Amino acid sequence: MVIKMEEKLLEIKNLYVTYKGEKTVRAVNGINFSLDKKETVGLVGETGAGKTSTALAIMRLLSERTGSIPEGEINYKGENLLSKTKKQMRKIRGAQISMIFQDPMTSLNPVMTVGNQILESLVIHNDSGKSQKEMNDRVDELLALVGIQPNRKNDYPHEFSGGMKQRVVIAIALACAPELLIADEPTTALDVTIQAQVLAMMEDLKNRMDTSIILITHDMGVVAEICDKVAIMYAGEIVEQGKIEDIFEGKNHHPYTIGLFEAIPDLEGEQRRLNPIDGLMPDPSDLPSGCKFHPRCTHCMEKCKTSSPPIINQNGHSIMCHLYHEED
Ligand code: SF4
Secondary structure (H helix, E strand, O other): OOOOOOOOOEEEEEEEEEEEOOOEEEEEEEEEEEEOOOOEEEEEOOOOOOHHHHHHHHHOOOOOOOEEEEEEEEEEOOEEHHHOOHHHHHHHEOOOEEEEOOOHHHHOOOOOOHHHHHHHHHHHOOOOOOOHHHHHHHHHHHHHHOOOOHHHOOOOHHHOOHHHHHHHHHHHHHOOOOOEEEEEOOOOOOOHHHHHHHHHHHHHHHHHHOOEEEEEEOOHHHHHHHOOEEEEEEOOEEEEEEEHHHHHHOOOOOHHHHHHHHOOOOOOOOOOOOOOOOOOOOOOOOOOOOOOOHHHOOOOOHHHHHOOOOEEEEOOEEEEOOOOOOOO
8 A cells, every 4th residue: 555645644534443242332432533654643541541442443453252343434544444354454464554562461472482473473474575584684683673682582471571571562563664553551561761761762663664653551751752643532532632732732621631631740840739530431331421521520511411522623633522612
């Protein structure tokens, strides 16, 4: 697939994801966002906001038994991934779109050497007929790229620390130089010093390989460090999105975004009590009527309880809330 001038690399339109069980779980409820080449977008929100379901939908990795996409489009270079066959998706996944899964401890195969796990991806997508030696050299190169000595390629995952395992997972995801990398909380399972190294490495890779990144996180600090755009998710909807400066410096925000910022400790300024958002994310199988945030919102009005808020968009900064109007 070749990207045309006017096309976005990725464009998600009105995407819904549901899971069937005893009750139908509505994990993603009509989201829209797009991504240009070499851009990083942060998908932010609490556990259960629908971030990982969005990522799995893009990868077409939702469980066939329970997950489904009843509505929406996932256009990658102008072609809807939802209309691709399984075989076509296998060609795209890993080669053009890769994912770093949340937990490096469980995403590696414990009985395969790390070198062979990286090599596997190269062999599967070896369309240009590279020789075994060329692919082995690429494994060494990838290990060096993520800061692991190539002579450790014959070691097994249990011989590596948590941070190094995550580096191996990143090397696998980058093996075929994907144009889109989805990183699902890549630093959550790591300690703080390793987190900084992994983020610096992803930023460096983005610059060197022109990769676009969807970064899933609940950490605003991480977003501020490497994202160009941010989409705040709540109960399967994007309640606010915009450029990084709209979210961190703009004056109008969704009450949920304000709540997220209020809950971040300020390490430099005056010490103050943290102000957490009262309540919990709603049960996705029993979502509230009207605005899904209304049971927790301190600005809740009568109409918020019954009618879905409009999305007000100003120069690419959009907020889904009854507090704002087009003329604002
Ligand atoms: Fe709060 Fe109403 Fe806005 Fe929802 S629509 S965030 S309840 S003010």
